[in-house]
Structure formats: structure tokens, C-alpha cells
Amino acid sequence: MSAGVEYTIDELARAADTTVRSVRVYHERGVLPPPQVKGRTGFYSREHLNRIRTISRLLDRGIKLNGIRELLEAWDRGDDLGDVLGVSEAEELDGAAAGSGETISATDLDERYRAVPNGLTRVVAAGLYEPVDATTYRIADPQLIAVAEQLGAAGVPVADVLDELDRLRGDCERISRRFVELFQRTAWQPFLESERTAADVAELAERAEVTRTAPGRLAAELVNRYTARYLAQDTELNEALPGA
Known part of the structure; x- marks a missing residue:
């Protein structure tokens, strides 16, 4: 664990606006790395906090913990996340409605955010787009996308727009x-x-x-x-x- 801020499990849960029980479930389901143990107390880092926030955003999009685990493991390995995010909706969406929003191919979406590290993953985690099938994505939040594009047209780098959206x-x-x-x-x-x-x-x-x-x-x-x-x-x- 990198040096810096350390959290007990209670402090981590409060910082992430979640519960201690949820943190323990994330451990059990393999989506959150274990803490560093000092004596009999486990301590968590800023990386743990960021990971929980990412998990929360993906859960909000209707993706199950099994799908989140696969996505985060691929992310950590540096695999092609487009393939992971394109897993069938039946497996990864927890009853989310199919809807009829505007769609974009995975290739075009990846190209649009190619300048952003893990850009495809980030726009999906941010709730801007969601996977329809292995090759197609759907606009999930047209209002946020419109504002993001307006900022981009005004000269704000896309990576900075996504950072501000996260915050x-x-x-x-x-x-x-x-x-x-x-x-x-x-x-x-x-x-x-x-x-x-x-x-x-x-x-x-x-x-x-x-x-x-x-x-x-x-x-x-x-x-x-x-x-x-x-x-x-x-x-x-x-x-x-x-x-x-």
C-alpha cells in the first residue's frame, strides 16, 4: 500500500459514503483488495477509497458484483476493457431496462475517448454510456454527455472533464x-x-x-x-x- 492517508474500516466506509458491511462484502466478493494489517488492525489506502467509489458507480449502472470483479481484474491487468464491458447485458445488467436510446459502436466510442487513459471504462463507470452487446453501446445520460461535449468544445480536455465529473x-x-x-x-x-x-x-x-x-x-x-x-x-x- 502506498504511503499517505490511512483509514480503518469504519473511516473508509464513512469516507466512501457506504457501510462497513458493504466494505466486507466487497472483500468477500473479490472486488476490493485486502487492507494492510498492522498489529490486529487493517488499514486502507486512498486506492481502496477510489476503488470503492468506482464500484459504487458501476453498481448504480446496474452491473452485478461478478461483472465488476471481472472488469476490475481486467483493468488491473491492462486488458482490452472494451471486450470486458461488452459482456452480454443479460449477464452484467441487473434487470436494467433496455431502452431505445441512441447507440454507438464500441470501436467509435473507444476512438472518441482514445486520448483518455482507460477512457472507455471511465465513461461507462461515469454513467454516460452503457453496453448493449459486445459491439454496441447506448447513451445512458444525454444531458451529462451534452454538458461534457460543451466543455470539450470550449477547450477543456476530455480527461479533465471526466475528472471533474467524478468529483x-x-x-x-x-x-x-x-x-x-x-x-x-x-x-x-x-x-x-x-x-x-x-x-x-x-x-x-x-x-x-x-x-x-x-x-x-x-x-x-x-x-x-x-x-x-x-x-x-x-x-x-x-x-x-x-x-x-
């Missing part, structure tokens, strides 16, 4: 968890202790809808506000812009 996903997941925990404390738990009348159910439904929609609007507003503020503080940039 943004992690940030958004943490924000979402906090709002859901807030809902559970202030709405769900009181509902469980209520008489569960029709009025109680209606109030719960209203608060659940607010929890589903308000965090995104709030986060978007704050991100746009802070981004504009930081750009405005760059004197040299504003002097170079016309009309500044």
Missing part, C-alpha cells in the same frame, strides 16, 4: 445524502410516530417532493453564484474581456 458526482452524492438524512429526521421519523392519518400522509408526500426537488435548485443557484463571484474577482480576466 462532482461525489459532491452531489454527499449533498443528497445530507438532505435525505434531514428529511428522515424532520419528516419521516415524525410520521412514523404520528397517527398516520390522511393529513399526515399528505404532509409527508409534500415534504418528500420538496426534498426531491429543492436541493438541486439550491445547489445550482449557489454554484452559479460562486462561480460568477470568482470570475468577477479575477481582475486580469475582466480587463481582457470586452465590455468589462
